[in-house]
Amino acid sequence: MPVTKSTKLKPERVGTRSGTRLPDRRQGVTLADVARLAEVSEITVSRILRNHGPAAPATRDRVLAAVRETGYVPNRLAGGLASSGSQLVGVIVPSLTNIVFPEVLGGIRAALDGSGFQAVIGVSDYDLVTEEELVASLLAWRPEAMVIAGFDHTPAARAMLEGSGVRIAEIMEIDSTPIDLAVGHSHFQAGFDTGQYLLGRGYRRFGYVGHDWIADRRARLRHDGLVAALAQAGLSLLASQRIEGPSSVAAGREQLAALLAQGPKLDVVVFSNDDMATGGVFHCMATGLVPPQDLALFGFNGLDIGQALPTPLSTMRSNRFLTGKTAIELLLAQRVRPSQPQVVDTGYEILPGATA
Amino acid sequence: MPVTKSTKLKPERVGTRSGTRLPDRRQGVTLADVARLAEVSEITVSRILRNHGPAAPATRDRVLAAVRETGYVPNRLAGGLASSGSQLVGVIVPSLTNIVFPEVLGGIRAALDGSGFQAVIGVSDYDLVTEEELVASLLAWRPEAMVIAGFDHTPAARAMLEGSGVRIAEIMEIDSTPIDLAVGHSHFQAGFDTGQYLLGRGYRRFGYVGHDWIADRRARLRHDGLVAALAQAGLSLLASQRIEGPSSVAAGREQLAALLAQGPKLDVVVFSNDDMATGGVFHCMATGLVPPQDLALFGFNGLDIGQALPTPLSTMRSNRFLTGKTAIELLLAQRVRPSQPQVVDTGYEILPGATA
DNA sequence: CGCTTCTATGTTAGCGCTGTCATAACGCGG
DNA sequence: CCGCGTTATGACAGCGCTAACATAGAAGCG
Numbered sequence: 041m042p043v044t045k046s047t048k049l050k051p052e053r054v055g056t057r058s059g060t061r062l063p064d065r066r067q068g069v070t071l072a073d074v075a076r077l078a079e080v081s082e083i084t085v086s087r088i089l090r091n092h093g094p095a096a097p098a099t100r101d102r103v104l105a106a107v108r109e110t111g112y113v114p115n116r117l118a119g120g121l122a123s124s125g126s127q128l129v130g131v132i133v134p135s136l137t138n139i140v141f142p143e144v145l146g147g148i149r150a151a152l153d154g155s156g157f158q159a160v161i162g163v164s165d166y167d168l169v170t171e172e173e174l175v176a177s178l179l180a181w182r183p184e185a186m187v188i189a190g191f192d193h194t195p196a197a198r199a200m201l202e203g204s205g206v207r208i209a210e211i212m213e214i215d216s217t218p219i220d221l222a223v224g225h226s227h228f229q230a231g232f233d234t235g236q237y238l239l240g241r242g243y244r245r246f247g248y249v250g251h252d253w254i255a256d257r258r259a260r261l262r263h264d265g266l267v268a269a270l271a272q273a274g275l276s277l278l279a280s281q282r283i284e285g286p287s288s289v290a291a292g293r294e295q296l297a298a299l300l301a302q303g304p305k306l307d308v309v310v311f312s313n314d315d316m317a318t319g320g321v322f323h324c325m326a327t328g329l330v331p332p333q334d335l336a337l338f339g340f341n342g343l344d345i346g347q348a349l350p351t352p353l354s355t356m357r358s359n360r361f362l363t364g365k366t367a368i369e370l371l372l373a374q375r376v377r378p379s380q381p382q383v384v385d386t387g388y389e390i391l392p393g394a395t396a
Numbered sequence: 397m398p399v400t401k402s403t404k405l406k407p408e409r410v411g412t413r414s415g416t417r418l419p420d421r422r423q424g425v426t427l428a429d430v431a432r433l434a435e436v437s438e439i440t441v442s443r444i445l446r447n448h449g450p451a452a453p454a455t456r457d458r459v460l461a462a463v464r465e466t467g468y469v470p471n472r473l474a475g476g477l478a479s480s481g482s483q484l485v486g487v488i489v490p491s492l493t494n495i496v497f498p499e500v501l502g503g504i505r506a507a508l509d510g511s512g513f514q515a516v517i518g519v520s521d522y523d524l525v526t527e528e529e530l531v532a533s534l535l536a537w538r539p540e541a542m543v544i545a546g547f548d549h550t551p552a553a554r555a556m557l558e559g560s561g562v563r564i565a566e567i568m569e570i571d572s573t574p575i576d577l578a579v580g581h582s583h584f585q586a587g588f589d590t591g592q593y594l595l596g597r598g599y600r601r602f603g604y605v606g607h608d609w610i611a612d613r614r615a616r617l618r619h620d621g622l623v624a625a626l627a628q629a630g631l632s633l634l635a636s637q638r639i640e641g642p643s644s645v646a647a648g649r650e651q652l653a654a655l656l657a658q659g660p661k662l663d664v665v666v667f668s669n670d671d672m673a674t675g676g677v678f679h680c681m682a683t684g685l686v687p688p689q690d691l692a693l694f695g696f697n698g699l700d701i702g703q704a705l706p707t708p709l710s711t712m713r714s715n716r717f718l719t720g721k722t723a724i725e726l727l728l729a730q731r732v733r734p735s736q737p738q739v740v741d742t743g744y745e746i747l748p749g750a751t752a
Numbered sequence: 753c754g755c756t757t758c759t760a761t762g763t764t765a766g767c768g769c770t771g772t773c774a775t776a777a778c779g780c781g782g
Numbered sequence: 783c784c785g786c787g788t789t790a791t792g793a794c795a796g797c798g799c800t801a802a803c804a805t806a807g808a809a810g811c812g
Binding site: 118120137142145288289 | 470493505515556560646675682706
Binding site for chain 2: 767768769770771
């Protein structure tokens with residue numbers, strides 16, 4: 041009878057029921073297979089592959105040859121489980137089609153490069169419930185750190201993040217107190233500075249074109265900052281126009297047309313971001329308005345597209361790449377949460393451009 | 397004595413060496429903790445959480461309450477290892493800053509939505525060696541399927557992909573034979589069709605503005621298709637200009653200027669994509685050229701920005717979202733590789749626009 | 753030459769979960 | 783009231799890997 045005894049490791053592989061799991065197991069090569077071929081123990085193979093602990097050159101060569109011969113690919117599920125360290129960083133952003141988020145991811149990747157860590161990206165679509173699901177789902181991979189855009193989370197999501205014990209960076213804004221670490225800049229202040237800058241340039245008759253405030257809370261903060269700067273000078277917005285959907289060049293174009301149709305004579309229009317402002321520039325081009333003489337335009341973000349326009353867009357450049365990079369660097373440098381939440385300002389700068 | 401029985405499972409936890417691993421283990425709640433609190437076995441909790449197998453309503457409630465109370469988050473590393481199924485799909489794209497890739501990812505996410513699967517994204521930066529590393533790294537997570545942009549891989553990467561046994565979709569192009577599945581459209585044909593379309597509109601004096609062919613092989617295929625169409629009509633490109641770097645609006649603007657400075661009188665310029673073509677439109681605006689009368693411009697991709705221009709860009713629209721979505725749907729519908737590689741054409745269409 | 757100190761490798765015991773095979777309890781028809 | 787099919791639950795044995803603790807041999811040293 042082939043019902044031997046099922047002892048030690050896995051003699052049944054062939055014994056009990058002629059390869060019980062072989063048919064469906066496409067997995068194939070494991071550490072044990074490599075070890076057998078190289079005639080060493082599994083742990084030796086493991087150590088050599090991770091450059092961990094000493095190893096005789098001869099053994100190392102034998103093992104590496106066996107790895108190559110078998111086409112062994114380590115199983116990180118097993119590795120992570122055994123070492124309780126997944127080498128994973130969870131990242132949650134609201135969108136990938138708004139170019140600022142891929143840019144942040146670029147910074148994250150740059151900082152992760154060579155660290156052995158891998159980013160797992162979740163996209164929330166500006167939806168807090170989706171975000172909560174993503175938090176749960178990413179936490180289930182036992183990441184070593186987590187990066188999430190913004191401060192707005194459902195109570196459940198916040199509880200999970202806090203309770204997870206992993207380091208958390210909330211990025212893109214610093215206008216609230218973070219759970220652990222915030223990296224970004226103040227959108228309120230950016231809006232305020234925009235107002236002051238434009239007032240300094242002599243503009244007095246302000247209009248505003250924006251997009252969805254519920255989803256994009258940061259756009260709203262910039263608006264509020266702008267309004268505050270105007271109020272301080274005894275002024276207010278003469279006209280304002282906002283769509284419910286996401287920002288886009290087409291929306292900016294339409295909304296500026298709608299804003300101008302409202303009537304009040306304006307000398308400057310501030311847009312919620314560069315996409316919208318670029319649309320505004322297009323509207324001016326199509327209708328023969330020449331910025332900044334006929335109408336000044338101001339954006340936010342410092343996107344390439346705005347700078348490549350025939351008349352470069354006047355805007356504020358934020359440091360998306362730096363934000364992502366800094367967040368990861370700080371997270372990995374200190375693996376336990378500090379007692380006090382930390383805030384890092386990656387700043388912004390005015391790009392004068394030629395539209396305001 | 398509170399040392400009741402706690403036996404069976406892991407009595408040494410407290411016995412042998414007073415919590416050997418407890419201090420450093422921030423992990424916290426495990427299935428066992430939930431099971432203990434709900435007074436059932438671990439497997440029962442596991443089954444209930446996965447809706448797998450029968451469960452008495454009372455037990456289910458007790459378990460769910462315990463989960464809530466403890467804040468339990470399942471460990472997918474352990475789950476994946478035990479069930480040899482990670483519920484992961486690996487995705488490798490060359491870039492995130494070129495908007496077409498986030499759009500593909502959007503399709504992938506849409507198809508994955510509700511399936512319980514999660515995408516792990518790698519970005520190769522148009523570098524095949526980086527891509528190879530990503531293949532190894534993603535395969536180590538034992539994904540159930542893999543999506544990768546393009547057909548160009550190092551031999552090692554190809555071997556890993558083939559040997560892994562998982563289903564592979566090579567997306568964005570269909571001009572070569574895939575390992576398993578290809579989803580996208582023919583870039584050569586798109587270029588050819590562009591040529592035919594423009595010839596049909598009466599253009600005869602063609603110029604070309606492009607970007608990095610080594611990294612972006614698909615742009616080159618479109619160029620080759622265009623040249624083939626011209627050759628068939630006894631024509632050829634009168635002038636051509638190309639940068640080594642990635643495409644951008646600014647680059648398109650500069651390169652069109654350089655192209656026109658070359659001398660030959662042109663009546664149409666074909667660009668490697670819409671970013672470049674938008675830059676071309678900007679150059680015309682800045683220099684007073686009015687498309688299409690003074691110079692016709694043609695792009696590729698059908699991006700929003702091109703359509704929002706004062707004169708909408710004439711271009712070809714490809715279906716990035718559909719490509720991503722289709723790839724995942726086909727991959728998940730059939731979990732074993734078909735004997736024959738399969739090719740799915742997601743097509744493209746001409747957007748007449750107003751610049752050609 | 754006995755003893756410490758490396759260096760190279762192995763043994764053992766899980767990591768936290770799930771597949772598989774029991775087992776218990778409950779109808780229910782004959 | 784026996785046997786049988788359900789339904790609900792549990793025991794057990796790993797998944798593939800690695801931390802922690804041996805162990806064995808080779809130096810190093812007074």
